[in-house]
Amino acid sequence: MASAPSAISFPPATFAKLSPAPFVLAHLKPTSSSQSSTRPSGRSPSEFRSPTINTGSLTHASGSAVVRIGDTAVVCGVRGEILRASDIPHPYTTSGPGDDGSKEIEELGLLIPNLELSTGCSPAHLPGNAPSTLAQSLSQRLLSLLHISKLVDGRELRIEYQAPQTDDEVPDQPSEVVTKAYWALYIDLLFISLDGNPFDAAWAAIIAALRDVRLPNAWWDPDREAVLCSDRVAESKRLNLRGMPIASTFAVFSTANPQRRREEAEIWVLADPDGFEEEQCAETVTIVVAPKQGGKGGVLRIEKSGGGVVGREEMADLISQAEDRWSGWEQVLLQERQ
Structure with missing residues (x-):
């Protein structure tokens, strides 16, 4: 007597591919x-998946972080560059003592996030491909959230100069404080592995990297008419972020x-x-x-x-x-x- 045929079964991985x-x-x-x-x-x-964070991973960045959520891993590096006020076509005008610099960051574009996915981080993103629409939309969402959250205080990105008082000036009336330059922060994100939920991982990496940023002590030299920076780490300053969204x-x-x-x-x-x-x-x-x-x-x-x-x-x-x-x-x- 012939035995009844056994039921066909697939391993879970095959089942997931055939009928996800x-x-x-x-x-x-x-x-x-x-x-x-x-x-x-x-x-x-x-x-939720448990996150892990490692800061200070990139030696030549002003601040950096590696964030891993499950099998999604992203590296964020922040690089500070000086933007001279004289090079700005339409200089920003502060609205008074209560100006917190939020509009200044947005109008001058002092925060520049850039996200890269085409690194072989997943089968859908192969090396050498043009930037995907996902990468561009994520970069725009991150930039929008940076502006809405007012995470970075624009006043901390100013490099100001106050001329010393001369004998001809009225006593007890200090000279005007002038913004000679700004720190522009380039925020580069690179996904080394992508297994879903890239926005949460990218935003967490930005938070961690900005908390790790140390900007050199910079000042305006009127004799050279240039911005000078100290190379002493002890004189550098951290960014005081506004909360932790x-x-x-x-x-x-x-x-x-x-x-x-x-x-x-x-x-x-x-x-x-x-x-x-x-x-x-x-x-x-x-x-x-x-x-x-x-x-x-x-x-x-x-x-x-x-x-x-x-x-x-x-x-x-x-x-x-x-x-x-x-x-x-x-x-x-x-x-x-x-």
């Missing part, structure tokens, strides 16, 4: 009620399809999606939480792309998760600074 969406669904919706909902990586839907990204996995009514679709919100999960999700939400000051927290920015699943109730829950995520990042960043 059903593969994710099989993890999120297990057949046994005793099993909890998990993701292919083994994380729960609301679980942290970005948290979520992706929505849904079983919705043209053959099924929308209300019958099942939905899972995945925190910190990896590359495989991002390909199966059509809707993403990024929440930037500002640091808590005086016992109060705040949402600095919310970005939503695709889909219409996340509403007000779901958004409130995601904001709560983002605030918890901020606390975890705070511990990692502060520990690395020490």
